[in-house]
Amino acid sequence: MLRYLDRLVETVVGALVALTTIAICLNVFYRYVLDSGLVWADEVPGFLLVWIAFLGAYLAARKDGHIAFDMLLEAFPPLLKRVVQVIGDMAVIGFFVLLGLKSWQMIDRVGDRSIETLPIAQGVFMSVLPIASTLMVVALSVRLIQRWRNA
Template sequence: MERLLNRFITVIDWWAVVLLVLMVVVVTLGVFFRYVLSASLAWYDEFASYLLVWLTFYGAVVASYRRRHIGFDMVVNRLMSRTRRKIEVVAELFVLGFHVVLFYYGWNLMHKMGDETAISLPWVKMGWVYSVLPIAGGLMLLISFERLLHICFGSRTGKGAEAAWSGSSSE
């Protein structure tokens, strides 16, 4: 499962790069039209905002997989192994709970707003825009579940809490 997840994260990483490049192109077009051609594009800022939201959530998936979010590893690494493992399990359960909430309410919001359209982009359904919430929430849910398994049972495979905490299982 870890190998498949690693490949999938690579695809998401590239998707985030595409979103970033697209956002730069859209903003550059907007600036060019406004200041060079003196003709403002009505849609570029809304589209760039949606791209930024998508980039943020897909970037969060990659950061979650690579353990690059804010943490207190200096404090946790000084604890004894047994205490560290307990704290990591509790912390991962909280993270898992947050991802369940993100997935569940993101799914509901996506369906509730599904037929609405964007203001300046009438061909863009808001369900597409909000789809990033359950997708990112679901992916981070899988990542957290896999990490929890590594923390709890990783010692049998040579990977334990240390690998799950340091991010070394994803590099």
């Protein structure tokens, strides 16, 4: 099931990269060829980049691809190494739970306001925070389970 979720997220990220590229190319065309700009084409790609970054963080977590300073950790005995990894993963899970909860509160307060350039609610773009937080909790929880099973 997680492979399907990963594929879905990869597809969404790919589509967002394509949309961002199209918006930027359109804006360049309008500015330099038609001597007119698309006001929204500056703001929307910035919001899409946030989606790309957060969903990409989930994909990196699923593949254990985040940067880690593990030189000291590698010197630990296997049991201590695993305990430190579990504590670290639990701390990060706690962070993402808190981020998810606080982002829902933020969306509840200001999510219905429109962005500056289009009649799209800010909550549409902000919703990446609770979505990505949930995905990160899933990814890290799976990694925790795998660490203990492989012990």
